[in-house]
Amino acid sequence: MTKRTSAKYKLDRRMGENIWGRPKSPVNRREYGPGQHGQRRKGKLSDFGLQLRAKQKLKGHYGDLTEKQFRRIFADAERMKGDTGENLIGLLESxxxxxxxxxxxxxxxxxxxxxxxxxxxxxxxxxxxxxxxxxxxxxxxxxxxxxxxxxxxxxxxxxxxxxxxxxxxxxxxxxxxxxxxRPGLSDVPFAVQMEPNLVIEFYAQN
CATH class of the missing domain: 3.10.290.10 (RNA-binding S4 domain)
Incomplete structure (x- = not known):
């Protein structure tokens, strides 16, 4: 069982997007993040911030995988022939x-x-x-x-x-x-835009 089951909608709030496309998502009512500082005006994200956000969003969509799990899948995607981003999505969907x-x-x-x-x-x-x-x-x-x-x-x-x-x-x-x-990125019915290319950049630099 994932440790984040009871707080899954906080992921939506934190990302500011309804990442599963569910009608009950609190983002449909409140677009700001959770917690007492959630309504602060958001500054422009750095390249690192954008990459981290893309990784968190993709991890979150699949049940908020642990970093160890996600990194292992990414490593498998890198070893496969073809586009790493497409491979990553295919492995997650598998x-x-x-x-x-x-x-x-x-x-x-x-x-x-x-x-x-x-x-x-x-x-x-x-x-x-x-x-x-x-x-x-x-x-x-x-x-x-x-x-x-x-x-x-x-x-x-x-x-x-x-x-x-x-x-x-x-x-x-x-x-x-x-x-x-095994699907590619364009085949998967994500409710929001996923950017595996930014995930690749994140791991390349960190």
Whole structure:
């Protein structure tokens, strides 16, 4: 379980953006940050500030990953052939909790992490309870039979606020999804602009 579950909306406030596109986001009502100094006028961010903000936003979107987790994924993206930024997005979207979230089996990425942790999901028929498990192209992710009638699942499939992206084929009658391909930045339905190029610059200089 992530340590930031109870404060996930503070991420929205801190970034000043509704990073998941959810109707309940406090940014829809208050655009300033959390805390007693949240309403102070914001100065122009430095290059470092912009890079750090881009990293925090991307980390936050995937359930506020720890720096160690995020850095490991970035290192894997650097080692792969092709564009590092595109590779980074592809690897983040290949996480099992991200696939469960994108398939609309649960409402939030935080709920997806808990859902996987509690053993409600199988990959190719085998139970997997590791949210960071890296799904491969063609893998079939299913909600276990005993979990298909859970309220969190039934409510999530009815959400109108987001659609299942085309790199995942989801069947909400069977509660299964196939990871068709690893996506690039333009394929992912982010609610706000993500800038993996700034994340690359951040790690190059720090």
């Amino acid at each position: 996480r099992l909790d991200a696939v469960v979230y994108r398939a609309k089996f649960v409402a939030t990425v935080f709920a997806a992490r808990q859902f996987v942790n509690h053993g409600h999901v199988t990959v190719n028929g085998q139970r997997v309870n590791i949210p960071s498990y890296r799904v491969k192209e063609g893998d079939v992710i299913e909600v276990r039979d005993r979990s298909k009638q859970l309220a969190v699942v039934l409510e999530a499939t009815q959400l109108a606020e987001r659609d299942v992206p085309d790199y995942i084929e989801a069947d909400h009658h069977k509660m299964s999804a196939t990871f068709v391909r």
